[in-house]
Amino acid sequence: MFLVGLTGGIASGKSTVVALLQDLGCAVIDADVIARQVVQPYFQAYRRIVHSFGPEILLESGEINREALGNIIFSQPEKRQLLNSITHPEIQKEMLKEILKYFVLGYRYVILDIPLLFESKMLTRFMKHTVVVYCDPQIQLSRLMHRNGLTQTEAEARIFAQMPLAQKVKLANHVIDNSGDAEATKKQFYRWMRSAINHLLKTFSFVAPLRK
Numbered sequence: 001m002f003l004v005g006l007t008g009g010i011a012s013g014k015s016t017v018v019a020l021l022q023d024l025g026c027a028v029i030d031a032d033v034i035a036r037q038v039v040q041p042y043f044q045a046y047r048r049i050v051h052s053f054g055p056e057i058l059l060e061s062g063e064i065n066r067e068a069l070g071n072i073i074f075s076q077p078e079k080r081q082l083l084n085s086i087t088h089p090e091i092q093k094e095m096l097k098e099i100l101k102y103f104v105l106g107y108r109y110v111i112l113d114i115p116l117l118f119e120s121k122m123l124t125r126f127m128k129h130t131v132v133v134y135c136d137p138q139i140q141l142s143r144l145m146h147r148n149g150l151t152q153t154e155a156e157a158r159i160f161a162q163m164p165l166a167q168k169v170k171l172a173n174h175v176i177d178n179s180g181d182a183e184a185t186k187k188q189f190y191r192w193m194r195s196a197i198n199h200l201l202k203t204f205s206f207v208a209p210l211r212k
Contacts, residue, residue, distance in 0.1 A: 001099070001102070001103050001107070001108055001109070001110060002108060002109045002110070002128040003099070003110055003112055003126055003127050003128055004109070004110070004111050004112065004127060004128055004129045004130070004131065005112050005114060005117045005123065005124060005127040005129070005130040005131070006018070006021075006028075006111055006112065006113045006114070006117075006130075006131050006133070007113075007114055007115060007116075007117035007118065007130070007131070007132055007133070007168060007172075008115070008132055008133035008134065008165070008168070008178075009115075009134075009135075009140060009159065009162055009164075009165045009168070010115070010140070010144060010158055010159060010162060011135075011140050011141075011143040011144035011147060011148075011159075012133050012134060012135045012140055012165060012178060013133055013135055013143075013178035013185065014113065014115075014133040014178075016133075016178060016182065016185055017131075017133050017176060017178075017185070017189055018030070018111075018113055020186065020189050021111050024193075026109065026110075026111050027102045027107045027109070027110045027111065028110075028111045028113055029095055029098045029099065029102075029110060029111065029112050029113065030113045031091055031095065031112070031113060031114040031115060031116075032113070032115065034091050034094045034095060034098075035087060035091050036066075037094065038087055038090040038091055038094060039064050039087065040063070041062055041063065043090060044090065045086050045087050045090045046064065048086045049064060049069075049083065049086055049087075050064075052082055052083075052086065053069065053072065053079070053083075056068070057069050057072070069083070070158075073161075074154075074157045074158050074161050075157060077161070080161060084116075088116075088120060092120075092123075095112065099112075112127070115162070116162075116163075117130065118130075118163055118167075118168055118171050119162075119163055124171075129173045129174065130171070130172045130173050130174075131172060131173065131174045131175070131176060131192065132165070132168045132169055132171075132172040132174075132175050132176070133176050133178050134165050134168075134169055134175050134176065134177050134178065134179070135165070135177065135178045135179045136179040137159075137165070139179050140159060140165070141155055141156065141159065144158065144159065174192050174195075176188045176189055176192060
């Protein structure tokens, strides 16, 4: 099985590339979706988070208030590291289950959509390719403020909490610049697919060869 690591920064437009991959029939495992799952009450990580951060981060329903928790971890780096130490092992475990599922189903090519791909250095060793979705820092800031309704200070805190996009660009095998419009991103996407993995897509029957 071939694994491709897809990453980027917050509000860099990674979801646009994921949608294009899904349109081709590629299997995509979304670490963000799994991250939301492992903090549900029936997971061990939930109990550890409540113990570490206190019951004040809970909603009336008993679920974790993601906004309240986010305000804590984006303003206190040590709390962010604590949360990552709790959730990352659970996330990796669930991602492995998904990889095994696709392997059993006969998929030979799986995309791992992981925002902290390069931060969790261990995972990159298993990737056939790594791809970063990049955008201009000012555009990233503007998108995040508009999308999440944040002030500039709040948005900058979330951006600075991640590895700089410029550093991710240096570590990746390929870069898709999403600073422009959707059509420009789409052209870069297909250019990458042709140059890097088109031969694999033609080989395996779960997705048609590229024709765009």
